[in-house]
Amino acid sequence: MYKSFSMELAGRTLTVDIDRVAKQAGGAAFMHYGETTVLSTATSSKEPREGIDFFPLSVEYEEKLYAVGKIPGGFNRREGKASENAVLTSRVIDRPMRPLFPKDYRNDVTLNNMVMSVDPECRPELVAMLGAAIATCISDIPFDGPCAMTQVGLIGGELVLNPSQEQWKNGDLNLTVASTREKVIMIEAGANEVPEARMIEAIYKAHEVNQTIIAFIDKIVAEVGREKHGYTSCAIPEELFDAIKELVPPLEMEKAVFTDDKQTREKNISNITEKLAEAFADKEDWLEVLSEAVYQYQKKTVRKMILKDGKRPDGREMTQIRHLSAEVDLIPRVHGSAMFTRGQTQICNVCTLAPLSEQQKLDGLDENEVSKRYMHHYNFPSYSVGETKPSRGPGRREIGHGALAERALLPVLPSEADFPYAIRTVSETFESNGSTSMASTCASCMSLMAAGVPIRKMVAGISCGLVTGDSDGEFVLLTDIQGLEDFFGDMDFKVTGTTEGITAIQMDIKIHGLTREIVEGAIARCREARLFIMDTCMKPAISEPRKEVSKYAPKIEQITIDPQKIGDVVGKQGKVINKIIEETGVKIDIEDDGSVSVCGTDKEMIAKAVKIIESIVTDIEAGQVYTGKVVRIMNFGAFVELAPNKDGMVHISKLCDKRVEKVEDVVNIGDEVTVKVMEIDKMGRVNLSMRPADLSGKGGGSGREERRDERREDRRDNSRREGRRNNR
Numbered sequence: 001m002y003k004s005f006s007m008e009l010a011g012r013t014l015t016v017d018i019d020r021v022a023k024q025a026g027g028a029a030f031m032h033y034g035e036t037t038v039l040s041t042a043t044s045s046k047e048p049r050e051g052i053d054f055f056p057l058s059v060e061y062e063e064k065l066y067a068v069g070k071i072p073g074g075f076n077r078r079e080g081k082a083s084e085n086a087v088l089t090s091r092v093i094d095r096p097m098r099p100l101f102p103k104d105y106r107n108d109v110t111l112n113n114m115v116m117s118v119d120p121e122c123r124p125e126l127v128a129m130l131g132a133a134i135a136t137c138i139s140d141i142p143f144d145g146p147c148a149m150t151q152v153g154l155i156g157g158e159l160v161l162n163p164s165q166e167q168w169k170n171g172d173l174n175l176t177v178a179s180t181r182e183k184v185i186m187i188e189a190g191a192n193e194v195p196e197a198r199m200i201e202a203i204y205k206a207h208e209v210n211q212t213i214i215a216f217i218d219k220i221v222a223e224v225g226r227e228k229h230g231y232t233s234c235a236i237p238e239e240l241f242d243a244i245k246e247l248v249p250p251l252e253m254e255k256a257v258f259t260d261d262k263q264t265r266e267k268n269i270s271n272i273t274e275k276l277a278e279a280f281a282d283k284e285d286w287l288e289v290l291s292e293a294v295y296q297y298q299k300k301t302v303r304k305m306i307l308k309d310g311k312r313p314d315g316r317e318m319t320q321i322r323h324l325s326a327e328v329d330l331i332p333r334v335h336g337s338a339m340f341t342r343g344q345t346q347i348c349n350v351c352t353l354a355p356l357s358e359q360q361k362l363d364g365l366d367e368n369e370v371s372k373r374y375m376h377h378y379n380f381p382s383y384s385v386g387e388t389k390p391s392r393g394p395g396r397r398e399i400g401h402g403a404l405a406e407r408a409l410l411p412v413l414p415s416e417a418d419f420p421y422a423i424r425t426v427s428e429t430f431e432s433n434g435s436t437s438m439a440s441t442c443a444s445c446m447s448l449m450a451a452g453v454p455i456r457k458m459v460a461g462i463s464c465g466l467v468t469g470d471s472d473g474e475f476v477l478l479t480d481i482q483g484l485e486d487f488f489g490d491m492d493f494k495v496t497g498t499t500e501g502i503t504a505i506q507m508d509i510k511i512h513g514l515t516r517e518i519v520e521g522a523i524a525r526c527r528e529a530r531l532f533i534m535d536t537c538m539k540p541a542i543s544e545p546r547k548e549v550s551k552y553a554p555k556i557e558q559i560t561i562d563p564q565k566i567g568d569v570v571g572k573q574g575k576v577i578n579k580i581i582e583e584t585g586v587k588i589d590i591e592d593d594g595s596v597s598v599c600g601t602d603k604e605m606i607a608k609a610v611k612i613i614e615s616i617v618t619d620i621e622a623g624q625v626y627t628g629k630v631v632r633i634m635n636f637g638a639f640v641e642l643a644p645n646k647d648g649m650v651h652i653s654k655l656c657d658k659r660v661e662k663v664e665d666v667v668n669i670g671d672e673v674t675v676k677v678m679e680i681d682k683m684g685r686v687n688l689s690m691r692p693a694d695l696s697g698k699g700g701g702s703g704r705e706e707r708r709d710e711r712r713e714d715r716r717d718n719s720r721r722e723g724r725r726n727n728r
């Protein structure tokens with residue numbers, strides 16, 4: 001018999017079923033929030049994985065399209081690799097939970113979250129986050145939980161707890177906060193220039209709600225929680241540390257790490273490791289963990305230097321940013337490019353503009369979001385950190401960094417109506433030594449401006465680090481952390497924004513939470529730093545968006561036509577629109593509401609295509625002047641195509657001001673001529689004139705003579721056809 005637990009959460013009922021399904025998993029929580037259903041499981045291996053120096057945690061978020069009544073696309077008609085949203089959700093679940101597992105635990109752990117149904121009022125990502133925490137807490141896996149997560153939106157100036165899908169999409173804030181019993185442990189946010197004070201208010205409103213969820217989890221664990229299993233500790237033996245310190249005194253290690261050059265530091269540590277390996281040649285068990293021991297020794301040394309001595313490894317002040325430089329237009333022929341360098345972190349960003357039809361199509365659990373207009377992609381090649389390994393495409397880290405920089409710029413992008421382009425920016429990491437995602441934000445902002453994208457405001461980003469002591473009040477905040485301070489520190493707090501407010505936050509920590517003093521201090525420090533970066537580095541390189549897009553970028557002109565005339569523009573089997581494209585070399589996109597985008601690199605051809613489309617959808621009226629092509633010649637006159645499928649006839653008497661014996665004496669098939677509509681008769685036939693007097697507005701005519709000749713010629717044609725049939 002299974003047990004069911006319920007609580008009211010943000011106006012909806014959250015229900016957790018235990019021992020109802022997946023009983024062979026280490027822990028399983030069958031989650032129901034509204035009509036959203038997620039199965040979360042936590043399972044560990046029985047033995048530690050050999051030969052590793054990290055905790056092998058794997059977090060999966062599986063989007064089943066049956067959850068929203070969809071059949072997957074493609075030939076296989078089944079779910080394929082994880083979507084970008086699934087990857088980002090997995091990372092959000094991973095980040096707050098990873099620090100709560102024992103640091104010396106090396107057993108494989110998999111947290112699996114399978115979305116089985118989606119209620120648009122209850123976001124499945126939130127349910128999976130809570131389910132992963134509950135499944136782990138009730139399992140036998142060592143875990144210093146519980147932790148809880150709450151999401152906050154900002155709708156019409158009001159903070160909304162656990163907003164619906166629609167509110168999440170259209171609000172001014174997408175905030176996810178994870179907490180332990182006392183502290184905030186993870187923050188993830190996208191925001192529409194939300195002021196720092198308002199952001200802090202939202203964070204701690206979520207933190208309060210998390211405490212009620214933790215009390216609920218405690219109740220579940222008390223009733224159905226399993227005893228935590230023992231495990232083989234992979235901690236470094238203390239006698240090894242003592243032996244290392246005898247051979248490499250603390251001052252020697254400080255000297256090795258105290259440099260602003262990453263390669264020099266790595267060479268120094270390599271020399272120390274080789275020295276220790278020679279000394280411990282006869283101790284095979286020590287050699288197996290020597291690299292990890294040296295790493296731990298470095299970590300203790302760096303933390304002591306920062307916390308006790310007030311010294312950073314590269315000699316900077318705690319609030320000092322590394323050397324900055326920026327430039328634009330370094331890559332020729334692309335639509336926009338920029339490079340941003342901060343110390344030994346260097347990003348080159350390239351912007352590409354395209355018609356809206358090239359925006360990314362999405363196939364996920366949000367039924368309302370089917371495409372994405374702005375895409376930011378981030379690449380991290382091995383050479384950027386002096387390593388060599390083959391490229392296997394973007395991993396979860398690369399996808400996460402790209403999404404963070406994308407989220408940072410979204411609030412300042414122009415609307416589709418003001419700038420009808422799909423936009424892709426790509427950040428290429430040339431060199432990495434700390435916070436490439438924030439460098440990508442700065443570089444992509446400048447690249448967009450260089451490409452002529454009229455963004456509303458400049459956006460910059462920076463990361464703040466942390467080293468803590470034995471008490472909550474003993475800590476040091478570090479502005480602009482380099483790689484070493486990230487590896488050995490306790491926090492990587494990334495914040496992007498404009499001069500007005502925050503556009504994105506991503507916080508990773510390695511400890512069991514942050515006090516409010518630390519959170520407020522980090523947010524304030526990041527604001528000060530990003531304004532400095534904008535004023536001293538980015539604005540001197542490019543201060544505002546260019547007025548026009550690059551000559552190599554496509555030009556787009558938009559018009560609106562009557563939706564009922566879309567078929568006239570497209571033509572039977574697309575013949576009309578394909579003919580326009582063939583003649584002008586443009587790309588034409590037509591929406592159901594009658595919006596037409598004409599895209600190309602040649603402005604004259606764009607104008608020609610627009611003119612043709614307008615001529616198709618505009619009704620012909622007497623008195624209008626057209627430029628058309630002669631498409632057929634009869635004895636009595638010439639037929640001129642005014643627009644696709646729209647012809648008129650110039651009677652032989654209207655070809656010029658003097659008498660014409662033969663139509664071909666004036667025009668031939670294929671000639672481009674200027675004509676005026678003289679009359680549209682009751683049968684819809686269009687009578688035209690090429691006479692200068694008529695074109696100037698001084699002439700006129702009834703068209704009776706032209707119609708009489710046309711009828712006479714039609715009778716002759718019919719007689720000829722009848723004669724041929726009789727002869728056969």
